[in-house]
Amino acid sequence: MNLILFGPPGVGKGTQGEKLASEYGLSHLAMGDILRAAVRDETEAGVQAKQFMDAGQLVPDAVVVAMIEERIVGGDKSGFLLDGFPRNVAQAEALDAMLDKHGLSIDRIVFMDAPEENLLKRLCGRMICRACGFGFHRQYSPPLKSGCCDRCGGELYQRDDDREDVISHRLEVYREQTAPLLDFYRHQDGFFRLDASGEMDAVYAALKEAVIR
Numbered sequence: 001m002n003l004i005l006f007g008p009p010g011v012g013k014g015t016q017g018e019k020l021a022s023e024y025g026l027s028h029l030a031m032g033d034i035l036r037a038a039v040r041d042e043t044e045a046g047v048q049a050k051q052f053m054d055a056g057q058l059v060p061d062a063v064v065v066a067m068i069e070e071r072i073v074g075g076d077k078s079g080f081l082l083d084g085f086p087r088n089v090a091q092a093e094a095l096d097a098m099l100d101k102h103g104l105s106i107d108r109i110v111f112m113d114a115p116e117e118n119l120l121k122r123l124c125g126r127m128i129c130r131a132c133g134f135g136f137h138r139q140y141s142p143p144l145k146s147g148c149c150d151r152c153g154g155e156l157y158q159r160d161d162d163r164e165d166v167i168s169h170r171l172e173v174y175r176e177q178t179a180p181l182l183d184f185y186r187h188q189d190g191f192f193r194l195d196a197s198g199e200m201d202a203v204y205a206a207l208k209e210a211v212i213r
């Protein structure tokens, strides 16, 4: 099974995507995580990507398309879940061409949506484990011990692009560049629109239902 999860920043693609991928044995291909690892390792792509990410802008298509193709082709699991890719129509077209080339296809496309006030609240309180990448939220899912990951004990940090000024720019980029994907995908087989404004467990249950339909 191959899936696409898309939607605005802060809607929960990462949290829900990770859970779904581990339950179904899929490769969780989270573009933001892949890019942050490249920045941390100072690879050529990471060096190119950093300035765009810090400013809350999209990294150039050629960079992300090449990175995701490598992961899709190298996958050894029973499918993949794309989270944060594609993020504009040009990337979606490049993905179609890439899948054709490798004889692959997408089974489900889930658009996760929530009102902007929810997104802002979720993004502003978000904290990530530096060691294992697990996500917490100051208010909605705080760690047992402040500043410390429940899973591995690693240090929690706030992403540079989760600062309020960068967040509002990311939402603007979303509205201008990513929201048009809705028209690109809404009539395709396997498309599902999911209200992701509720509690995490309820959203996950609805997501699973959409996927196994």
Ligand code: AMP
Pocket: 009, 031, 032, 033, 035, 052, 053, 054, 056, 057, 058, 059, 060, 064, 083, 084, 085, 086, 087, 091, 161, 170
């Ligand atoms: P995320 O972790 O999904 O919120 O992504 C963090 C940042 O990585 C974004 O604000 C972009 O700068 C960059 N990024 C992630 N996915 C993409 C993509 N598909 N295309 C271009 N830039 C991306």
